[in-house]
Amino acid sequence: MIRRTALRDRIGMAVAMMAATALSLTGCANAGSGPTEITFHMSKPEAIGFFRDLVKEFNAEQSDVRVTLDTASNLSAGFLRGDPPDVGLLNYNMEMSRFMERGALSDLSDMPEADRIRPDVQELADQYATYPGRTSVLPYSVAAASVIYNVQMFEDNGLEVPETWDELIDVCNTLQDAGITPIYSTFSEPWTIAQGLFDYTVGGSVDLVDFFEQMNELGTEVGPDSPVSFSKDFKDPVEQMMELAAYSNESAPSRTYGDGNVAFANGEAAMLMQGPWALGEIAKTNEDLKLGTFPLPATNDPDDLKVRVNLDLALWVPEIGDAQEASREFVSFLMQPEIMDEYNATFLGFGTTTDAAPATDERLLGMQEYYENGDFYLGASQRIHLSIPAANYIQAIATGADIDGTLSRLDADWARLALRE
């Protein structure tokens, strides 16, 4: 505390002196005082090169702020020591929201950039947690996920993109009759089924925002007799998930994420339940494969179609940073429309602002309309606290465990966690 106050005073004085110098000696204001140093945390592996170039550009075009890119340090430890990065740009999820919930991130609502964010996208961040009176997280890029399909295989079998559950089952049957594996599944890695078939069938039929709101309110009371519960509300979609899982390759229980991408690229199946991150991997094996995407229909009403999204990257500035002004300046730089559009075009993301360019990659076009209209949801598996091994439970169901028993276990875990929080 003492140290921080002292530092603040010192910086306050430095700023005041700089202002005074600037007023009296316009032209050589920076003489003697170096630029403000800030660190920028960005650890998404494939995007490091992109942001390294941006940091270089920013450092070259002005001399007040000097940004250092940090791609490796441990965030929790940083916050714990009271030494977090000055600006963070990373995946926003349950884990990250816990820092926000405890007031660790500063309010950015007064920045003009905050007004450009689409309200329904900003809402996604609030679904995890909120801090009264603050907009602490600026969504930067959204990853939308749905069914990836082999366009050639669909055309060869005279298939249209299904818009209802019955049509989807018809598609699967047609493919199977033609000797094609309809869906390539990789149950050996729990997350692939949790974020794929499970999230798609649940998100396509359950109002998740309302569901988790009630679940959080119920807390310790979640159980067999509570008004909402996993065993009550998720039973039907999970049964649908199993119906689709039966159309998978027989080797699914022992296949990994990587196996799935290679097999799909080699034309071993017609559909893959993965996000845009898999598209680049598939292209590594087979660059010419024509792919498309469509939201998984979990009901028989085409109006219910939605895509699964997550906040792939979001910007934030910690509350205790020493250089708020410099940090915000860099945030503004990163939030320039051209830079955001370039990022999203390069990394198959969707824009988060009202002025963002639409996705043009043909593999994403099948999702553009739904994303634009706000027909999306945060995956249910991402809304469950990480200390509950939900993905493992879902994997157990996929490999044969009892649905009712496993979902009530999930309910019991939810109540137990609420008890000790």
Next chain:
Amino acid sequence: MTTPMGPATAATGTLLGKAGGQNDHLAGSHTRRGKPKIDRIYYLFLLPSLILFTLAITVPALVGIFYSFTNFIGFGDWQLVGITNYIAVFSDPLILSSYLFTFGFAVVTVFVVNAIAFLLAVALTSRIRMKAALRAVFVIPMVISAIVIAYVFKYLFANSLPALGAATGIGWMQESILANENLAWVAIVIVTAWQSIPGALLIYIAGLLSIPGEVYEAADIDGASAWTRLRSITLPLVAGYVIINIILGFKGYLNAYDVIVGLTQGGPGTATRSIAMTIFTGFTGGDYAYQMANATLFFIITVLISIIQLRITRGKAALS
């Protein structure tokens, strides 16, 4: 304090210390039990490791135990919550099943590793050709990192074995045992054993080589069969080594982590989640205080086991 050895320099400390001890003994002064007085230089030798151990192990452990009585998530404000976490641990089927799995796994693995390592050691110390080369071959698994071994075996279990099963028409082999909730633990035992047999093997070879040849010669004269020699001479004489291997092995297998992460990630479902993996979710899942309570209980259990094992070892030592 008042002995003439007090200002001894480091270089001559040992010598003078010895001499001092003898003087004390002869004089029959304050060292009543007749033990030579220990030079303080030895404490100096201990000091660096003592400081490091305290800072790196004891202090963090105490801090962790303290936090197990709070609702700390690894960051921010927290409150003391008493023994809430401990009560929750005891009613958590996930944690209880991880204890069941880990102890079952450790017992089976200790048995498998020691049986195979002992038989291998007997074979590798008997009169066979290419002994040195064979010993080197058997030690190789020890130098490869566990996670690498796990990934290689994962490929074998998930792809090679099912392919072999399909080619030969053997039904049960066509499904990967890693995907079978009831059999995945067998794969983990196999890989862990494959990796840790060399360590146990080396200790057994050392033990077997320490048995003097005369006892076997005497047994030969008495007309003992190979089996009688193994049972009545070899086993009793390497009993100490067996106990060392069991204690070291059991302790290591209770901390099972890397092989499981590489092979099954605790799955299918939660069938192969070890205690260490469960505790680690406290860091990744922001459930720090709760898993610290789990870790504290695990610590108490391992201390109890160590005490029991030490008792048994002492008993054995007294017998021989």
